[in-house]
Structures are given as structure tokens and as C-alpha cells.
Amino acid sequence: MKIRASVILILVCLLVDDLIAYGLYPDPTFKGYGFISHLTFLALMFVLYDQPWKTRILSGLLCGLVSDFFFTDSFPLYALIYPSLIYIAGLAKEWIKESALKRFLWFLLLLILLDLIPYCTFAMMDPYQVPFGVWICHRGILTWLINGLMILLFQYIFDVMDRYYTIRRHRISAQEKKIYKRLRLSRK
């Protein structure tokens, strides 16, 4: 995917995440059920997992900083988590390219880590943190379920986009070949 399209996708995901957090604000008392949207993180993983490690880390850091400073006010939590997890996502790029199921499972694992790391961090800092079982039941399972479905959706979108760009690339190269051929014939 091109850089411009990737940036737009990440911005849109950021917007949707914020909108979901605004519209479906999860119950802070954990009496009801809720979920947290991680579309930005998913988009980052899909866009960056096959990129060089420096690009992964720098892009993840930028998104983490934006999230920390502009949205969650939790610097440097996401500035550390995002680049770390995006970096890890790329470590298994050869393995996850083998099948869609492997990619799904790998991204789901990282997604779970994205929720578990902040929970454990806050649990260490705050003794009154909600119990793990309650957190899993009222927030974790629904979050992973919905975001798991989003991974499948992203897989579909990225596969379609990859095919589209491949077909387009082939057409362009075919056209270029035709032009070269004409040029060669005209010289003769």
C-alpha cells in the first residue's frame, strides 16, 4: 500500500477509535460490559509488519506519541508499547505470510498484549485496580472478540488492496513494454 493511503487509513482509524471511545464510553466501574477499539493499532500492524525494523519502530513511536500527548495523556506508556509491539509484529513476517490463519493468530496475540501490558502496569502502580477476572470478563473478552473480527476485516481489505495494486502494477508494466516495443520498431 502506498504511503499516502496508509497515512490516511491510520488517521481514519484514529478518528474511528476516538469516536467509538466517545460514543460507547466503557463503564469505568466495570459493572457493565464494554470494549476498547484498537483499529489504529491493527492498521499499524497491517501496514508496517513487512516494513524495515527502523520504519516500524519510528512509525510506532510517532503513533504512540500522538496517542499519549493528544488522546490518552499517558506518556510514555503508548510511546513504548506501540513501537515495541509493531517491531515484534515484523519479526515473524516470513512466518505469517505463509497463511492468513497464522497472521490472524499472531496479530491477535499482539492485540491481547496491547491490553495486558497497560493493565499490568496500572495494576502495579495502583493497588485498587479492578481484579483481573473482572477486567477480563467485563472488558477483555469483548475487546478481543470485536477487535479479532476487525483483524479479519483488515485481512480482507488488505488482500483486496494487494491484488488491486498487483494487477495495476502488471498493467502498467505491460503498457510500458508495449511503448518500448513501439519505440524500438519506430527506430528500425
Add this chain to the structure above:
Amino acid sequence: MKRFTKLQRILLIGNIVLLVFGLTMMGLRQNPLSNMGYSAWTYIKYGLIDYPLTSIGNAFSDLANLWHVYEDNQYLNEELSQQRSYKTLYEEERNRNAELEELLEMKGALKDAKNVSATVLSRDVSGWDQTVTISAGSKQEIEPNMIVCTSKGAVGLIEEVQTATSTVRLLTSDDLINDIAVNIALDDGTNVEGVLESYDTERKAYRVSLFDNEATVTQGQEVSTSGRGGNYPSGIYLGQVQSVETNDDAIISTIYVKPVSNIGSFNYVFVIGSGKVS
């Protein structure tokens, strides 16, 4: 070999700028950066997404609320109609209260007479000015021919007595059972007596025959019972003289007496007797 690609350099510069800016703002403890970011971001988000979505949501919400408004309207209409009923009920109770107060005053004035208070149980619509049934009977020592008064004055005579109820023949009835002896106190201190014979429906007044045709009875004078005959005391108000008719050939002069004002509608009565056996 380059250490960083062009994209990586851009990302690196972006990261450094953002980090420095963010840390500076945090260090200075000024207006939180998140608020600034929120302001700009929220402005864009509000214009592009929130506002249209909110507008659509509001439209649906308004549509859904229409039904609630309809229900509220129905409820308020019912409340309003009940409010009107309350008003009429209040006015009715107020009138009854006034009626009872006046009756109480009258009871105070009739110390020696036997009196029984009662309510009107029924009044036949077809014979509105003929009879009424009251809630007092032989148990309350009601006897025939006792006079029945409202707060304004006499309206009828007891015709039939049952155990707990009595039938009252109104003075406006066509079949008045007995004549009522009346008395008019004149201005010169003397009295003129007569008999209430019947009710003139055309004049809407009692027809009273006087025994003294020389008496100077004028319009507006008050007529009351004389206590002669009947089972009721003297001084019970009957009405006011409406007009006077003198016959030169006869010794009886006829006058017309306007009944008490509430004879058409009353709820409480006193049954007054003299205590003598009729």
C-alpha cells in the same frame, strides 16, 4: 549505505519534534497539550463526523420522541379535564359548606323548636317542584306536617314518613297537603295574618289570602309562619311579598309571595317541628 531512508528521516524528525514539544509543554506545566490536541482534533472531528452523526441521531430521536410527546399530550389533556372537574367539585363543596353554615346559624336561632337536620336523597326530575326525599324518618322522630327549611327559609311540609326517610311536599307543589298559616309583620308594629293556599306557577309565587283587607301590605315585606295550626313553630321565613291584590267585595286580600331563592336547588334541610302532636 544510507543509515536512514527518506521516510525514516521524516519519521525521525517528526518524532523528535513531537517529543520535544510535548515534553516542553509537560515541563512548563502549561495548558495540557492533550487539551490543545483535543481542541484541534475535536474541531475537525466535530465538523466531519460528530455533527452530521449527531444531526441524524437527533432526527431519529425527534421522530421517536413524537410518540412520547403524543402520550404526554394525552396525559396532560386528562389532567386538564380532571382539573376542570376539581374546580367544579370545589365550587360545589364550597356552596354546600356555605349552605351548612347558614343552616347552623338557623339552628342556633331555633332553640326551643324540635329540629332535625337531613340531606336530600332524591328529587324526581319529572316532578322537580313537587316532592323530595330526605334522609330522616321516624327514627329521627320526624312527623307528618312538620315544616322543612333550607338555609334560606321554608320550602315544604313532611308528607309521608318512613323509617329512615321522609317525603317532603314542596310549597311549590300543585297538591299542597295543608294550608300554612302565615304572618306579616307590618311597619307600624302590628301583624297581619293569612293562609298560604297554593303556588301560582304563572306568577312563580305563593298565593296568600290575608284575613285583613285593610292592612297596608307592601311589596318586599317578609312573610313567615304564624305557628297557628300545623306542627311547626312561628317565625319561619317563607318569602317576600311580590305583589298585592285587593278585592273590594271580599274581606280577604290576596298577596303573592316570592319563595326563598334556593327552593329550586338545595342539598341540606332542617325539619322543624313545634313539639306538639299534630
